Amino acid sequence: MTLRLVIFDMDGTLVDSQADILSCMAQAFAAQGLATPPRGAVLGIVGLSLPQAMYRLAPQADQSRLVQDYKAAFAAQRLAKTHRSVLYPGALQAVASLHGEPDILLAVATGKSRRGLDALLAEHDMTSYFVSTQVADTHPSKPHPSMILTALADTGVDAADAVMVGDTTYDRDMAQSAGVSFVGVTWGYHDAATLGDRVIHDFGALRPALAHVWRETA
Numbered sequence: 780m781t782l783r784l785v786i787f788d789m790d791g792t793l794v795d796s797q798a799d800i801l802s803c804m805a806q807a808f809a810a811q812g813l814a815t816p817p818r819g820a821v822l823g824i825v826g827l828s829l830p831q832a833m834y835r836l837a838p839q840a841d842q843s844r845l846v847q848d849y850k851a852a853f854a855a856q857r858l859a860k861t862h863r864s865v866l867y868p869g870a871l872q873a874v875a876s877l878h879g880e881p882d883i884l885l886a887v888a889t890g891k892s893r894r895g896l897d898a899l900l901a902e903h904d905m906t907s908y909f910v911s912t913q914v915a916d917t918h919p920s921k922p923h924p925s926m927i928l929t930a931l932a933d934t935g936v937d938a939a940d941a942v943m944v945g946d947t948t949y950d951r952d953m954a955q956s957a958g959v960s961f962v963g964v965t966w967g968y969h970d971a972a973t974l975g976d977r978v979i980h981d982f983g984a985l986r987p988a989l990a991h992v993w994r995e996t997a
Contacts, residue, residue: 780882783993784936786927786959787909788945789889790825791967793874794899796864797822799856804836807848813840822968826890826949828920850892857898866903867966869982876986878908884934886911888926888943888953893917910934922952927959939996942989948973960992 790796800822805815815821816836824832829849833842856862877883885908889896893914900906911933913926931938943954946967951974954961962985963974971978979988 781940782934782936783883783989784886784930784934784941785877785883785989786886786888786930786941786943787874788826788943788947788950788967789887789891789896789899791822791946791969792944792950792964793866793870794864794903795867795966797825797968798863799853800825803849803852803856806852807845808837810848811840811844813837825968826921826945826947828890828915829892831920832890853895864899867982871903871905873982873985874905874908884911884936885909886913886930886934888913888921888930888945888950890915890921890949921947921949922956924953924957927953927957931957931959940993942992944985946974951975960996962988962992 787793790800801818804821808815820836824835827835829846830842833845837845874885878885887896887909891899891914893916896912896914911930913929918925918929927943931941938958941959942962943950943959944962944964945951946964947969951961951963961975961977963971963978965971965978965980977988979985
């Protein structure tokens with residue numbers, strides 16, 4: 780039996796977290812007396828590690844302070860239970876269905892922190908589905924391939940038998956650098972036209988897309 784690996788991005792792929800991200804970003808910039816960047820600019824950096832994201836948004840500002848203030852805002856939202864990150868329609872069912880296949884392993888590669896990812900997975904009762912979870916705390920920012928390469932090493936799956944599922948060009952480029960296939964989702968934060976030729980418009984199309992990838996790489 781050939782083991783396959785499906786690696787999911789989180790924000791913009793499994794979880795719609797834009798309300799929380801926009802709110803926390805506004806609070807972080809306000810704390811530094813700075814104008815909040817436009818919505819499109821903020822969503823455009825989702826997936827990068829926070830230091831790199833802040834540098835792109837405000838290269839002349841104190842990025843370390845912005846990172847600290849963003850993390851503090853996010854932690855306060857979770858403590859007050861005012862966060863609004865929700866799973867996209869069909870996300871949980873898709874993950875659960877894939878997890879039920881004996882030849883498929885699941886992983887996460889996200890720009891979130893370990894604390895943020897663990898809290899999110901626990902909130903949505905998804906922790907047990909993933910055998911490898913890679914976060915920004917211990918890796919270079921996407922699109923560096925480190926997260927995917929570590930997930931491959933964790934699972935013993937060959938790159939040819941792995942697929943990255945994500946919504947951004949950072950996910951696409953990370954997959955390409957790691958030598959794995961990529962399936963883009965059109966409901967996330969980057970323009971679908973930038974994600975390549977293999978994209979899906981709902982989670983119902985994920986299994987056929989994966990099957991097509993593995994036929995091509997067999």
